[in-house]
Amino acid sequence: MSAAETLSSAVRADAPPAISLQKVNKWFGSLHVLRDVTLDVALGERVVVCGPSGSGKSTLIRCINRLEEHQEGRIVVDGIELSDDLKALDAIRREVGMVFQSFNLFPHLTILENCTLAPIWVRKMPKRQAEELAMEYLTRVRIPEQAAKYPGQLSGGQQQRVAIARALCMQPKIMLFDEPTSALDPEMIKEVLDTMVMLAGTGMTMICVTHEMGFARQVADRVVFMDRGEIVEQGVPQAIFENPQTDRLQLFLSQILRGH
Amino acid sequence: MSITAENAAKLPADAIARTAPRRLIGPLAWSRENMFANWWSTAITLALGYLLIRYAVSFVDWAFVNAIWTVPQTAAGLPDTTACREAKGSGACWAVITEKHRFILFGTYPFDEHWRPLLVCLLFIGLYVVSAMKRFWRWELALIWAAVLTLIGVLMWGGVLGLSFVPQDRWGGLPITLILSTFGLAFAFPLAILVALGRRSKLPAIKAICVLYVELIRGVPLISLLFMASVMFPLFLPEGMNIDKLLRAQVAIILFAGAYLAEVVRAGLQALPKGQYEAADALGLSYWKKTGLIILPQALRLVIPPLVNTFIGFFKDTSLVLIIGIFDLLTAGKTAIIEPMWQGFGVEVYITLALIYFMFCFAMSKYSAGLEREFNAHRNR
Ligand SMILES: Nc1ncnc2c1ncn2[C@@H]1O[C@H](COP(=O)(O)OP(=O)(O)O)[C@@H](O)[C@H]1O
Numbered sequence: 001m002s003a004a005e006t007l008s009s010a011v012r013a014d015a016p017p018a019i020s021l022q023k024v025n026k027w028f029g030s031l032h033v034l035r036d037v038t039l040d041v042a043l044g045e046r047v048v049v050c051g052p053s054g055s056g057k058s059t060l061i062r063c064i065n066r067l068e069e070h071q072e073g074r075i076v077v078d079g080i081e082l083s084d085d086l087k088a089l090d091a092i093r094r095e096v097g098m099v100f101q102s103f104n105l106f107p108h109l110t111i112l113e114n115c116t117l118a119p120i121w122v123r124k125m126p127k128r129q130a131e132e133l134a135m136e137y138l139t140r141v142r143i144p145e146q147a148a149k150y151p152g153q154l155s156g157g158q159q160q161r162v163a164i165a166r167a168l169c170m171q172p173k174i175m176l177f178d179e180p181t182s183a184l185d186p187e188m189i190k191e192v193l194d195t196m197v198m199l200a201g202t203g204m205t206m207i208c209v210t211h212e213m214g215f216a217r218q219v220a221d222r223v224v225f226m227d228r229g230e231i232v233e234q235g236v237p238q239a240i241f242e243n244p245q246t247d248r249l250q251l252f253l254s255q256i257l258r259g260h
Numbered sequence: 261m262s263i264t265a266e267n268a269a270k271l272p273a274d275a276i277a278r279t280a281p282r283r284l285i286g287p288l289a290w291s292r293e294n295m296f297a298n299w300w301s302t303a304i305t306l307a308l309g310y311l312l313i314r315y316a317v318s319f320v321d322w323a324f325v326n327a328i329w330t331v332p333q334t335a336a337g338l339p340d341t342t343a344c345r346e347a348k349g350s351g352a353c354w355a356v357i358t359e360k361h362r363f364i365l366f367g368t369y370p371f372d373e374h375w376r377p378l379l380v381c382l383l384f385i386g387l388y389v390v391s392a393m394k395r396f397w398r399w400e401l402a403l404i405w406a407a408v409l410t411l412i413g414v415l416m417w418g419g420v421l422g423l424s425f426v427p428q429d430r431w432g433g434l435p436i437t438l439i440l441s442t443f444g445l446a447f448a449f450p451l452a453i454l455v456a457l458g459r460r461s462k463l464p465a466i467k468a469i470c471v472l473y474v475e476l477i478r479g480v481p482l483i484s485l486l487f488m489a490s491v492m493f494p495l496f497l498p499e500g501m502n503i504d505k506l507l508r509a510q511v512a513i514i515l516f517a518g519a520y521l522a523e524v525v526r527a528g529l530q531a532l533p534k535g536q537y538e539a540a541d542a543l544g545l546s547y548w549k550k551t552g553l554i555i556l557p558q559a560l561r562l563v564i565p566p567l568v569n570t571f572i573g574f575f576k577d578t579s580l581v582l583i584i585g586i587f588d589l590l591t592a593g594k595t596a597i598i599e600p601m602w603q604g605f606g607v608e609v610y611i612t613l614a615l616i617y618f619m620f621c622f623a624m625s626k627y628s629a630g631l632e633r634e635f636n637a638h639r640n641r
């Protein structure tokens with residue numbers, strides 16, 4: 001309880017939103033996957049997105065760094081509007097880190113090289129400095145001793161922590177997580193969640209798609225529930241989990257709880 | 261009592277440290293299992309073994325025991341091949357190689373200048389060896405290539421540094437084969453990568469050009485491309501202008517190899533999981549950095565076997581230039597046995613040529629196998 005309070009004090013509601021989506025619509029062919037999604041995320045805010053499979057959660061956060069293009073509405077990230085302008089896109093991708101469900105580490109590079117690649121080639125950081133930075137983040141996710149290994153030699157939990165460190169090495173202002181623990185064996189979920197809790201403690205702006213309710217309760221300032229491409233309900237974790245207003249959320253929560 | 265307690269903490273008694281079941285190994289056990297398992301297996305083994313040994317013995321007789329290695333000269337100073345003719349059928353006439361090896365290797369290049377094409381061949385081999393070593397894989401290697409290829413040009417043509425000028429139509433033999441295949445693959449490979457990337461481009465014009473190129477080139481045999489390069493192409497040139505015949509053949513080979521290699525590279529690009537592209541994008545890497553640092557290194561590793569397969573194919577396909585009168589290794593070999601006294605000794609010459617081709621191809625194949633093993637060592641995803 002007190003931990004959640006100290007964490008939420010990091011939110012700076014007065015500053016302009018870090019991410020702002022207004023009436024965003026997206027279709028895959030004829031499939032309408034995002035319907036009038038409006039969402040503001042304040043600087044330092046931690047938002048957990050949940051919802052049934054296929055409800056458009058991944059699509060939503062992938063639109064934020066334009067891995068998917070939206071067709072209607074406005075998305076403003078860190079004061080820059082997403083458009084076809086490549087300069088703007090580069091600027092946004094430099095500030096937004098992303099962690100995928102399937103890690104997506106580069107298998108032909110060592111752990112250290114995975115982490116130094118973007119700082120060296122995108123931020124133009126000298127190699128030595130990039131390596132020091134990478135070791136610092138690898139230490140923070142508690143696997144500095146694996147730096148010389150290749151991704152294939154690590155467990156799933158370790159790989160996901162490397163993926164987090166790799167994103168952090170770009171020193172982003174915003175971190176996006178797309179079900180970071182869904183591909184992991186149960187005994188490895190905790191080590192990754194612990195890393196994310198640690199990150200939340202640093203005041204990072206985070207949007208996290210996850211069904212880990214414990215994590216949401218501990219860390220989230222806000223939980224957003226999506227279904228069929230719409231934001232159905234949102235609020236503080238306690239309100240969402242203990243006092244759902246809509247039938248859809250009630251159904252979803254009962255399924256999640258039965259599943260666990 | 262205390263002992264039972266201790267055991268209980270460990271494993272059940274019957275589960276402790278059993279060694280793996282022993283397998284019979286060694287050549288004897290292997291052959292008993294695979295070649296003499298039952299009576300008909302034994303019969304087949306013996307029958308095939310008999311044929312194999314008989315054939316091997318008669319080959320050794322022909323190639324070594326009864327072979328004729330040198331022939332005397334006639335009064336006119338020409339080689340006297342009567343001995344060879346008498347031994348024909350029972351012994352090989354390696355004398356044809358002894359007498360003609362310089363012609364086979366270097367064609368009609370001026371005899372006194374043969375050290376130049378010889379040096380060129382050695383330079384090529386040195387270039388391959390250096391390029392194959394991982395510790396030389398730096399950008400300076402491109403400089404070495406440029407320098408060595410220039411040096412090769414100087415040696416072959418001459419006309420500078422006190423070397424006499426040798427026109428291109430007198431070049432021949434192994435240097436031609438090495439020039440065509442080395443320049444061919446050195447230019448075709450980068451071209452292939454660009455075309456493969458272009459075929460996956462979002463820009464419709466680039467994509468269309470690349471598809472058109474690949475489909476057009478793949479739709480015609482190399483021979484017809486070579487004919488076009490040697491016969492048709494000059495018709496379109498302004499009068500008086502003439503591009504070297506070898507160069508035209510070289511361009512045809514580059515275009516042909518480029519189309520095939522492009523498809524191999526494209527297969528590698530397609531095999532990469534989408535997540536790799538997305539992770540690179542999410543990190544903010546530009547298209548060319550993503551391609552150069554993430555996509556190509558992985559895609560090319562995936563296609564090492566078919567890539568080398570295509571390389572080997574093209575090394576041998578350069579011999580097709582004989583139909584437009586370029587004097588490569590194979591043509592030189594054929595020409596060597598046109599003289600009346602050497603007629604009928606084609607087998608010996610072709611065996612020698614096959615051995616030379618085989619050495620280069622086998623080296624490529626061995627090297628690629630090693631490369632593949634090394635690259636994929638930590639790819640247990
Ligand atoms: N690249 C794509 N092409 C076509 N349909 C897609 C694509 N990606 C996702 N979809 C569809 O869009 C819907 C939402 O997908 P997604 O955002 O991945 O949902 P979630 O992450 O909530 O499970 C699903 O019905 C999915 O099948």
Ligand SMILES: [Mg+2]
Nearest residue numbers: 057058059179
């Ligand atoms: Mg998803």
